[in-house]
Amino acid sequence: MPVTSALDTITDLFKEELNENLAGIYLHGSLAMGCFNPDKSDIDLLVVAKRKVTAETSRRIANKLLAIDDELPNKGGIELSVVLESILGQFVYPTPFEFHYSPLHRDKYRTDGNYTCGGGEDPDLAAHLTVAYHRGIALYGKPLREVMQPVDKRFYVESILHDAEDAPQGILEAPEYYVLNLCRVLYFLKEGVVASKREGGEWGLRALPAEYGETVRLCLERYGGSAGHMEPDKRLLSDFAGYMLGEIRRSVELARQA
Numbered sequence: 471m472p473v474t475s476a477l478d479t480i481t482d483l484f485k486e487e488l489n490e491n492l493a494g495i496y497l498h499g500s501l502a503m504g505c506f507n508p509d510k511s512d513i514d515l516l517v518v519a520k521r522k523v524t525a526e527t528s529r530r531i532a533n534k535l536l537a538i539d540d541e542l543p544n545k546g547g548i549e550l551s552v553v554l555e556s557i558l559g560q561f562v563y564p565t566p567f568e569f570h571y572s573p574l575h576r577d578k579y580r581t582d583g584n585y586t587c588g589g590g591e592d593p594d595l596a597a598h599l600t601v602a603y604h605r606g607i608a609l610y611g612k613p614l615r616e617v618m619q620p621v622d623k624r625f626y627v628e629s630i631l632h633d634a635e636d637a638p639q640g641i642l643e644a645p646e647y648y649v650l651n652l653c654r655v656l657y658f659l660k661e662g663v664v665a666s667k668r669e670g671g672e673w674g675l676r677a678l679p680a681e682y683g684e685t686v687r688l689c690l691e692r693y694g695g696s697a698g699h700m701e702p703d704k705r706l707l708s709d710f711a712g713y714m715l716g717e718i719r720r721s722v723e724l725a726r727q728a
Contacts, residue, residue, distance in 0.1 A: 471541035494518040494611025498602040503666035512546030523568040528586040558618035563625040565595035596629035604664040649689040652714040659721035
């Protein structure tokens with residue numbers, strides 16, 4: 471199933487399951503920002519419901535998403551959260567969610583017919599909503615800019631820091647994800663730009679010390695699928711994570727003092 475067809479199918483799924491309870495569906499992430507790579511990227515979606523979603527409805531949605539996921543060409547699959555419309559008017563951090571589906575939960579949905587992920591709080595949603603607000607595409611409903619105020623910068627910063635805090639360990643296992651993500655975090659802190667991973671890496675090539683240029687360049691090439699089997703130097707990756715986290719913490723502290 472082509473990705474564009476999958477978006478139409480997912481939109482129809484939520485129209486059918488939520489009906490008049492559906493307020494909006496928003497595409498964010500790499501597919502919305504023009505840097506989608508079928509070998510690495512997932513399809514990132516936010517769904518907004520007017521009222522709470524029952525466990526039975528969530529389970530039916532999960533089953534249908536599993537079927538769509540199985541036909542997708544991209545290895546990353548689908549990452550999707552359902553939040554309440556009330557959150558858009560009065561933002562809460564960490565952000566409550568009604569339902570969540572992602573590769574992390576896919577096997578559990580597949581093997582346990584009673585399982586649903588919902589009713590919790592997710593600090594990552596502040597970042598997802600920020601990206602959807604600034605760079606997202608409305609697949610259904612009004613654009614987010616028309617129905618909410620931007621997420622407070624301090625919540626966005628906390629959210630992206632939460633995602634980056636395990637970089638010293640994670641960067642050795644998923645170098646392009648962490649290298650490019652750290653670049654876009656610092657890019658935002660330095661210049662206020664809500665960027666994609668690719669845009670963050672391109673900024674890193676221009677703005678970071680030359681000693682890290684080859685690491686960033688290689689991770690950009692790997693992210694785009696053009697680096698073959700070349701591997702970044704592990705020592706440089708560890709050095710990069712330490713340097714970037716130090717710069718990020720300094721930038722956060724300066725922002726708090728301003």
